[in-house]
Amino acid sequence: LVTRMQEFGETIFAEMSALAVRTGAINLGQGFPDQHGPRAMLDVAVEAIRSGEVQYPPGPGLPELREAVAAQRLERYGLSYDPATEVFVTVGATEGVAASMLALAGPGDEVIVFEPYYDSYAATIALAGAVRRPVTLRPDGGRFTFDPDELRAAVGPRTRLILVNSPHNPAGTVFTRAELEAIAGVCREHDLVAVTDEVYEYLTFDGTEHIPLATLDGMRERTVAVSSAGKTFSVTGWKTGWITAPAPYIRAVQTVKQFLTYAVSAPYQRAAAYALGNETAWVEGLRTSLQAKRDRLVTGLEAAGFVAYRPQGTYFVQADIRPLGFGDGMDLARALPERAGVVAIPTQVFYDHAKAGAHFLRFAFCKRDEVIDAAVERLARLG
Ligand code: GLN
Numbered sequence: 001l002v003t004r005m006q007e008f009g010e011t012i013f014a015e016m017s018a019l020a021v022r023t024g025a026i027n028l029g030q031g032f033p034d035q036h037g038p039r040a041m042l043d044v045a046v047e048a049i050r051s052g053e054v055q056y057p058p059g060p061g062l063p064e065l066r067e068a069v070a071a072q073r074l075e076r077y078g079l080s081y082d083p084a085t086e087v088f089v090t091v092g093a094t095e096g097v098a099a100s101m102l103a104l105a106g107p108g109d110e111v112i113v114f115e116p117y118y119d120s121y122a123a124t125i126a127l128a129g130a131v132r133r134p135v136t137l138r139p140d141g142g143r144f145t146f147d148p149d150e151l152r153a154a155v156g157p158r159t160r161l162i163l164v165n166s167p168h169n170p171a172g173t174v175f176t177r178a179e180l181e182a183i184a185g186v187c188r189e190h191d192l193v194a195v196t197d198e199v200y201e202y203l204t205f206d207g208t209e210h211i212p213l214a215t216l217d218g219m220r221e222r223t224v225a226v227s228s229a230g231k232t233f234s235v236t237g238w239k240t241g242w243i244t245a246p247a248p249y250i251r252a253v254q255t256v257k258q259f260l261t262y263a264v265s266a267p268y269q270r271a272a273a274y275a276l277g278n279e280t281a282w283v284e285g286l287r288t289s290l291q292a293k294r295d296r297l298v299t300g301l302e303a304a305g306f307v308a309y310r311p312q313g314t315y316f317v318q319a320d321i322r323p324l325g326f327g328d329g330m331d332l333a334r335a336l337p338e339r340a341g342v343v344a345i346p347t348q349v350f351y352d353h354a355k356a357g358a359h360f361l362r363f364a365f366c367k368r369d370e371v372i373d374a375a376v377e378r379l380a381r382l383g
Pocket of ligand 1: 014
């Protein structure tokens with residue numbers, strides 16, 4: 001059977017999580033926490049189901065969640081959005097990004113992405129019939145960043161969108177104001193729309209600030225910002241996300257979303273609304289705990305002989321495998337469960353220029369300390 005998406009095959013997360021289950025290896029591949037979100041938030045969802053909230057909610061989302069999102073953007077970033085026309089609920093950030101691509105990029109349009117990129121970007125750009133133009137993030141001074149000249153060179157007459165993920169999965173970079181200014185400058189000069197994926201907006205370390213692109217000069221009017229509850233409240237399986245953007249963009253995205261999924265499960269929307277308004281202290285605790293887990297994993301990977309890049313945000317560490325005598329991350333990722341009892345993600349699958357990422361593995365640290373310790377102990381026997 002020939003299908004239009006067959007070149008995309010199975011996602012690397014499905015492949016590697018299945019490998020972990022099959023071999024019993026410790027799964028530091030797919031990024032999901034092994035501890036629950038705040039109890040009171042879980043109770044809100046349970047209570048919503050018990051009280052009979054089981055039919056279709058409004059397509060654009062429950063007013064309660066849209067108001068909570070508008071309040072969060074205002075309080076945290078000083079960005080003002082009208083909950084009735086400028087906030088929209090999606091099935092996770094995944095649908096937010098996909099519906100934005102389908103709504104805003106057409107056949108032959110070009111979309112700039114920073115590689116390594118989150119895997120759904122390439123697939124949804126392809127679904128839209130558009131073409132991706134990757135700008136490569138490379139290690140420089142211990143963090144992954146881009147060359148502004150390469151960004152400018154990636155813009156052509158067909159460029160419509162730029163997809164900006166910060167904090168960045170899988171590189172772990174949180175873009176600085178200077179980096180965001182370079183992006184904003186290109187958007188203003190070439191009249192591009194930015195779609196920002198901010199799912200790790202709370203999960204930054206060492207005082208690093210997450211700066212939404214929409215807060216920069218002239219950017220609110222041309223930015224579609226996507227986020228979700230999954231990472232912030234450790235409920236990656238709830239698939240409850242949202243978009244904030246000027247009304248014409250929201251309408252365009254809504255036109256697509258109504259035919260993809262129509263609406264989003266109401267109990268999870270209630271719980272996300274509650275959490276946005278009431279669980280910031282819990283999230284701060286999560287952030288602090290993740291920072292310690294990051295350091296725990298980095299120290300362990302270094303002791304095992306990898307060169308590890310300490311991320312400024314997210315759940316993920318990039319590890320260079322060359323000091324251990326390995327050259328190809330895909331080969332190593334496939335062998336690692338048998339050889340060491342650990343699963344990691346080969347970063348090269350997130351590149352068009354696979355060679356640029358051939359020697360990196362991505363390890364997740366959103367796991368209990370004893371799980372991280374057991375994994376690095378096993379990896380230490382690899383060399
Ligand atoms: N975002 C998760 C990660 O990067 C995976 C989510 C998924 O499986 N699609 O690991």
